[in-house]
Amino acid sequence: MTAKRILSTIALVVSAAGAASAQTATQTITFQIDAINQIAFSGSPSLVINTATAGSNPTGATAAATWAVTTNQTGAKITASIGSNMPAGLTLSVNVTAPAGATSAGSLALSTTAVDLVTSITKLAQGSMAVSYSLSATAAAGVVSSTTRTVTYTITGGT
Amino acid sequence: MAVSGNPGALHITTAVPGSQPTSVSNNATTYTVTTPNANKTYRITAQVNANMPVGVTLTATFAAPAGATSVGPVALDVTARNVVTGVPKSTNSTQSITYQLSGTAAAGVIASSTRMVTLTVITP
Numbered sequence: 021m022t023a024k025r026i027l028s029t030i031a032l033v034v035s036a037a038g039a040a041s042a043q044t045a046t047q048t049i050t051f052q053i054d055a056i057n058q059i060a061f062s063g064s065p066s067l068v069i070n071t072a073t074a075g076s077n078p079t080g081a082t083a084a085a086t087w088a089v090t091t092n093q094t095g096a097k098i099t100a101s102i103g104s105n106m107p108a109g110l111t112l113s114v115n116v117t118a119p120a121g122a123t124s125a126g127s128l129a130l131s132t133t134a135v136d137l138v139t140s141i142t143k144l145a146q147g148s149m150a151v152s153y154s155l156s157a158t159a160a161a162g163v164v165s166s167t168t169r170t171v172t173y174t175i176t177g178g179t
Numbered sequence: 180m181a182v183s184g185n186p187g188a189l190h191i192t193t194a195v196p197g198s199q200p201t202s203v204s205n206n207a208t209t210y211t212v213t214t215p216n217a218n219k220t221y222r223i224t225a226q227v228n229a230n231m232p233v234g235v236t237l238t239a240t241f242a243a244p245a246g247a248t249s250v251g252p253v254a255l256d257v258t259a260r261n262v263v264t265g266v267p268k269s270t271n272s273t274q275s276i277t278y279q280l281s282g283t284a285a286a287g288v289i290a291s292s293t294r295m296v297t298l299t300v301i302t303p
Contacts (some may be wrong), residue, residue, distance in 0.1 A: 025273060039272055043180040043300055044296045044297055044299045045181050046296060047298070048293050048294070048295055048296075049185070049189065050189070050291060051191075051235070051237065051292055051293075052188060052189070052290065053200065053286060053296070054190070054288065056192070056193060056200050056284070057192070058193065058194050058196040088196040089197065090199070091284060092200060092282075092285075092288060093287070094287075099226045105220050138294070140206040143285045143286075144187035144284050144285070145198055145283075145284045148195065148197070151213055171220065
C-alpha cells in the first residue's frame, strides 16, 4: 500500500467518525389540563329608588356591571344567591348575559336560595358581558335606609 | 447530544376569567451538544412522537451555544423543526431548554399524557 493510499484510508475513517457523531437524544414530556371553571364579576352597583308615577308603585332602579367566564368543560352553569333575603316589598333581580352558545334565564329575583342564571356554558373564554341589576319596591315596603346585599355567584362545572 | 433528564410535568390548572387557561412552563432541563471537528456548521431539530391534542400546544425554546442561533419558541409536532442553527464545529456546550404548555378552553380537560421529544444534531 502506497503512502498516498494509507492517507486516503485514514481520511475516510475520520470522516466516518464525524458522520457517526450526528446524534439524537430524547426527553419524555408529561402534561395535563385539569377542569377549569373561573368567573369574575366586576362593579359594586348602587340602586336607589326615589320617585314614583302618581298612582303607581315606586319607579324601579337599574344598575350595570360586567362579568367574565372561562370553562373548559361542557354544560357549566352560573347560579346566584344573596346572603339574606330582601326586606318585604323589595325585589332585587339580576339579568346575566349568556356567553356564546349558552342560555340566560333572563331577569331573576335573588334570595338566599340559589337560582340558575346561565346554563349550557361550554368550553369557552369570554369577558365583558353585561350584568343588569334591578331593584323594585311596592309602596307598602315603606322607606328603606341604605343597606347592602352580597351576591354570590357560583360556577358549577359540567362534564 | 445528551439531555439532563425529563422535565417535571406540565400541568395547567387555572385561568383568568375571560381568558384562555394559564400556560405553564418548565426550564429545569438542559441539553449538551458536541459537534465534530469537521469544517461544517450544524443544526438541532426537535420533534414529538405524536401530535399534541387539538387546542394544546407544546412549545420548546433552546438556548444557543456560542456562535449559534436559537430559533426561539417552536411549537412541536411530528415534523422535525429547527430549534438551534449555525452550531459551529468543535462545540461542546450545555444550554437550557424551556418547555411551555398552553391550551385553549376548547381543548377541554386533558388527562395526564406523555410525548417523547427527539432532539437531533445534523448538518444543514
